Amino acid sequence: MGLLQNFRNNINQRNQGSASVAKERLQILVAHDRMGRDQPSYLKHLEREILEVIRKYVPVDEEAISVSYEQEGQQEILELNIILPDHGSRL
Amino acid sequence: MGLLQNFRNNINQRNQGSASVAKERLQILVAHDRMGRDQPSYLKHLEREILEVIRKYVPVDEEAISVSYEQEGQQEILELNIILPDHGSRL
Numbered sequence: 001m002g003l004l005q006n007f008r009n010n011i012n013q014r015n016q017g018s019a020s021v022a023k024e025r026l027q028i029l030v031a032h033d034r035m036g037r038d039q040p041s042y043l044k045h046l047e048r049e050i051l052e053v054i055r056k057y058v059p060v061d062e063e064a065i066s067v068s069y070e071q072e073g074q075q076e077i078l079e080l081n082i083i084l085p086d087h088g089s090r091l
Numbered sequence: 092m093g094l095l096q097n098f099r100n101n102i103n104q105r106n107q108g109s110a111s112v113a114k115e116r117l118q119i120l121v122a123h124d125r126m127g128r129d130q131p132s133y134l135k136h137l138e139r140e141i142l143e144v145i146r147k148y149v150p151v152d153e154e155a156i157s158v159s160y161e162q163e164g165q166q167e168i169l170e171l172n173i174i175l176p177d178h179g180s181r182l
Contacts, residue, residue, distance in 0.1 A: 022126050029120040035113050042148040049144040056140070057133040 024084040026054065032076045043069065043078045050080065058084050115175040117145065123167045134160065134169045141171065149175050 028050060032043055047067060054060060060082055068079040119141060123134055138158060145151060151173055159170040 023124075024126045025122075025124045027120075027122040029118075031116075031118040033114075033116045035115045045148065046144060049147070050141060053137060053140040053144060057136065 024086070026058075026080075026082040026084060028078075028080040028082075030078040032078075034074045034076065041071075041076055043076050047078055047080065054082070061085065115177070117149075117171075117173040117175060119169075119171040119173075121169040123169075125165045125167065132162075132167055134167050138169055138171065145173070152176065 030043060030046060030050075032041070034041075047069075051060065051065065064083040064085070066081045068077075068081075070077045121134060121137060121141075123132070125132075138160075142151065142156065155174040155176070157172045159168075159172075161168045
C-alpha cells in the first residue's frame with residue numbers, strides 16, 4: 001500500500017532526525033478529492049471537530065498544534081501535527 | 092514538506108489510475124508515535140469518532156469505508172478511505 005508506506009517512511013525519517021527530543025506525536029492528514037463540485041469546503045470544520053475528538057483522549061495545547069491547509073484544483077489537503085504533552089494520555 | 096508531498100503524489104497517482112470512474116473521496120491518515128508508553132491505544136476509538144464527525148457533513152455508507160490499522164513498535168497508523176456518494180454533501 002503505497003500511501004501508507006510513504007507515510008510511514010516519512011515519519012520514520014522525522015523521528016530519526018529528532019531522536020534526541022523524543023516526543024509523543026499525533027499526525028493527521030485529510031485529503032478530499034471533490035471531483036469538480038462547486039460547493040463550500042467543510043475541511044476547516046472537520047479540522048476543528050477532529051481536534052475536539054482528540055481532546056477527549058489526550059490534552060492538547062493550542063500552541064502544540066500546527067495546521068497546514070492546501071488546495072490544488074479539486075483536491076484539498078489538511079494536515080495536523082500535534083505534539084502531545086508528557087504523560088498526557090487519559091486512557 | 093515531505094509528508095504532504097508524498098501524500099499528494101500518491102493520491103494523484105491513484106486518481107490517474109481511476110480517472111474513468113471518478114468519485115469523490117476522502118482519505119484520512121492518523122499516525123501516533125507513542126514513545127514507549129505502555130498504555131492502551133485510543134486510535135480505534137478515534138476511528139469511530141472521526142467517522143461520526145464526517146457523517147455530519149456528508150452521508151457515508153458503511154460499505155464505502157475501508158479501514159486499515161497497522162502497528163509497528165511504538166507507532167500506530169490508522170488509514171480511512173471513504174468513497175463519497177454522488178451529490179452527497181450537505182453543506
